[in-house]
Amino acid sequence: MEKENEKDYEKDFHPSNTMNPPTLLAPLPYLGLAVFCLGTVILARAAESTATLAIDATKPGPVINKNLYGQFSEHLGHCIYEGIWVGPDSPIPNTKGYRNDVLAALKTLAVPQLRWPGGCFADEYHWKDGIGPRETRPSMFNSHWGGVVENNHFGTHEFLDLCELLGIEPYVCLNVGSGTVQEAMEWVEYMTSPASSPMANMRRAHGRDQPWKVPYLAVGNESWGCGGNMTAAFYADNYKRYNTFIKNYVPGDANRIQRIACGPNEANYEWTETMMKNVPAHQMNGLALHYYTIPTGDWKKKGSATDFDEGQYAATLRHTLKMEELITKHSAIMDKYDPDKKVGLVVDEWGIWTDVEPGTNPGFLYQQNSLRDALLAAINLHLFQAHADRITMANIAQMVNVLQAMILTDKEKMIVTPTYHVFEMFKVHQGATALSLTLTTPDYVVGETKIPAVSASASRDAAGKIHVSLTNANPGTAITISAALTGVTAKSVSGRILTAPAVTAHNTFAAPHAVEPAKFEGAAMANGKLTINLPAKSVVMLTLE
Numbered sequence: 001m002e003k004e005n006e007k008d009y010e011k012d013f014h015p016s017n018t019m020n021p022p023t024l025l026a027p028l029p030y031l032g033l034a035v036f037c038l039g040t041v042i043l044a045r046a047a048e049s050t051a052t053l054a055i056d057a058t059k060p061g062p063v064i065n066k067n068l069y070g071q072f073s074e075h076l077g078h079c080i081y082e083g084i085w086v087g088p089d090s091p092i093p094n095t096k097g098y099r100n101d102v103l104a105a106l107k108t109l110a111v112p113q114l115r116w117p118g119g120c121f122a123d124e125y126h127w128k129d130g131i132g133p134r135e136t137r138p139s140m141f142n143s144h145w146g147g148v149v150e151n152n153h154f155g156t157h158e159f160l161d162l163c164e165l166l167g168i169e170p171y172v173c174l175n176v177g178s179g180t181v182q183e184a185m186e187w188v189e190y191m192t193s194p195a196s197s198p199m200a201n202m203r204r205a206h207g208r209d210q211p212w213k214v215p216y217l218a219v220g221n222e223s224w225g226c227g228g229n230m231t232a233a234f235y236a237d238n239y240k241r242y243n244t245f246i247k248n249y250v251p252g253d254a255n256r257i258q259r260i261a262c263g264p265n266e267a268n269y270e271w272t273e274t275m276m277k278n279v280p281a282h283q284m285n286g287l288a289l290h291y292y293t294i295p296t297g298d299w300k301k302k303g304s305a306t307d308f309d310e311g312q313y314a315a316t317l318r319h320t321l322k323m324e325e326l327i328t329k330h331s332a333i334m335d336k337y338d339p340d341k342k343v344g345l346v347v348d349e350w351g352i353w354t355d356v357e358p359g360t361n362p363g364f365l366y367q368q369n370s371l372r373d374a375l376l377a378a379i380n381l382h383l384f385q386a387h388a389d390r391i392t393m394a395n396i397a398q399m400v401n402v403l404q405a406m407i408l409t410d411k412e413k414m415i416v417t418p419t420y421h422v423f424e425m426f427k428v429h430q431g432a433t434a435l436s437l438t439l440t441t442p443d444y445v446v447g448e449t450k451i452p453a454v455s456a457s458a459s460r461d462a463a464g465k466i467h468v469s470l471t472n473a474n475p476g477t478a479i480t481i482s483a484a485l486t487g488v489t490a491k492s493v494s495g496r497i498l499t500a501p502a503v504t505a506h507n508t509f510a511a512p513h514a515v516e517p518a519k520f521e522g523a524a525m526a527n528g529k530l531t532i533n534l535p536a537k538s539v540v541m542l543t544l545e
């Protein structure tokens with residue numbers, strides 16, 4: 001079953017017949033012993049408040065693709081306008097129109113790749129409206145998100161120049177729903193062709209001589225829903241048609257554009273099956289999966305971002321752990337058709353989706369971000385890393401002012417969220433080699449909800465340092481972890497911790513530092529053994545060297 005008109009009440013102008021019913025998540029059954037990644041991470045039951053960890057550096061796993069740490073920026077609410085782009089004439093300090101505070105925060109985050117222009121917006125976006133002198137660009141109606149008028153001041157040049165400025169790889173979503181193959185083909189030529197060809201020359205006329213590098217293209221977004229309400233078979237045919245006309249204008253394997261097909265919504269396994277059966281692996285580099293965590297499990301009343309009790313906190317994390325099942329089951333289907341894992345699973349929309357902040361436009365999806373969300377982000381990143389053999393990219397939704405944002409802005413003010421801090425702490429995992437890890441954890445139990453209290457991931461970077469990230473979801477109990485290390489020559493351990501007095505804690509414009517990382521003193525190494533006293537409701541990153 002696909003999503004229902006779950007999001008319609010958010011999308012003031014979204015026709016209700018374009019969405020399918022929401023999937024209410026069944027309670028995640030307790031996994032007495034769950035194998036997370038082909039034996040890489042094993043999770044088992046243990047006595048309360050102690051856990052064991054075994055890291056075997058002699059068994060390196062796959063490289064953790066840096067692209068698991070990707071972001072998403074849609075023309076939605078104040079993500080682009082006010083969040084990233086204020087225009088060169090703004091009194092808010094900016095560089096060529098991009099706000100300086102946001103640029104600096106993103107630089108620190110080492111964002112590997114950025115998805116744009118949507119989301120649902122992508123399938124109504126016509127790129128030629130967003131080039132040329134800004135004052136003459138035609139405007140359009142943003143039918144999905146608040147029914148606002150989009151002035152197209154942020155277009156292809158503004159997006160690709162932003163990526164260039166920050167060293168981010170662009171991930172551009174083509175318009176399949178309301179666009180044409182010709183339009184998509186010309187856009188790719190405009191962006192990437194070095195030739196003296198019509199579109200490349202149009203780009204030059206607009207001030208950009210050299211093509212940009214655009215390594216990733218999505219062929220439509222949510223084509224099963226807001227992107228056209230297609231069947232999987234119809235979309236598969238369309239995918240192949242679009243794919244045929246996406247050309248590589250720069251020769252050489254290193255310059256080949258990676259093509260990402262629209263994949264399943266949540267547990268729509270039939271979609272995955274149809275795509276994998278109908279599209280040969282050499283014709284697609286990735287298949288996109290979308291899954292959002294809804295605190296209540298009910299799209300019509302999702303729950304507050306900051307006002308929730310412990311029952312809802314635990315239920316939220318249980319819902320987020322559904323990601324493990326989705327990855328495993330979609331991967332199993334992919335394995336059947338693509339045993340060599342040529343097609344990546346691309347989780348290009350994920351994160352927590354709560355009710356909007358009171359008094360804000362429901363179509364702008366503006367929500368606060370608490371310590372709960374930091375834990376949720378870390379748990380998902382651990383899952384992605386545990387499946388790094390199949391998952392090649394992921395994009396949290398979204399980067400600024402929308403859903404589980406890294407950054408919130410209010411006119412000239414900017415704050416970073418607890419989720420930002422997790423991405424910043426975890427950036428050491430980007431491009432590192434995953435290490436085999438066996439974890440035995442107590443449960444965290446609230447009423448009917450039972451989830452593993454601890455989650456963890458370990459990697460070794462190019463310099464040989466080992467990074468171990470850990471979460472303790474239990475908000476009331478610290479957990480002592482005894483970690484056995486095999487093949488690790490490191491002598492010392494240092495770390496940082498993200499925690500706060502309550503899981504509802506969050507940063508505000510008045511108190512921007514309520515939740516931020518601090519030095520962690522709770523880990524010690526002796527005789528090749530590592531002991532960690534993992535505080536309640538915390539995310540910890542350790543470095544062993």
Ligand code: AHR
Nearest residue numbers: 118119120121221222397
């Ligand atoms: O991220 C918000 C929206 O959620 C995106 O536009 C769409 O792809 C998804 O339904």
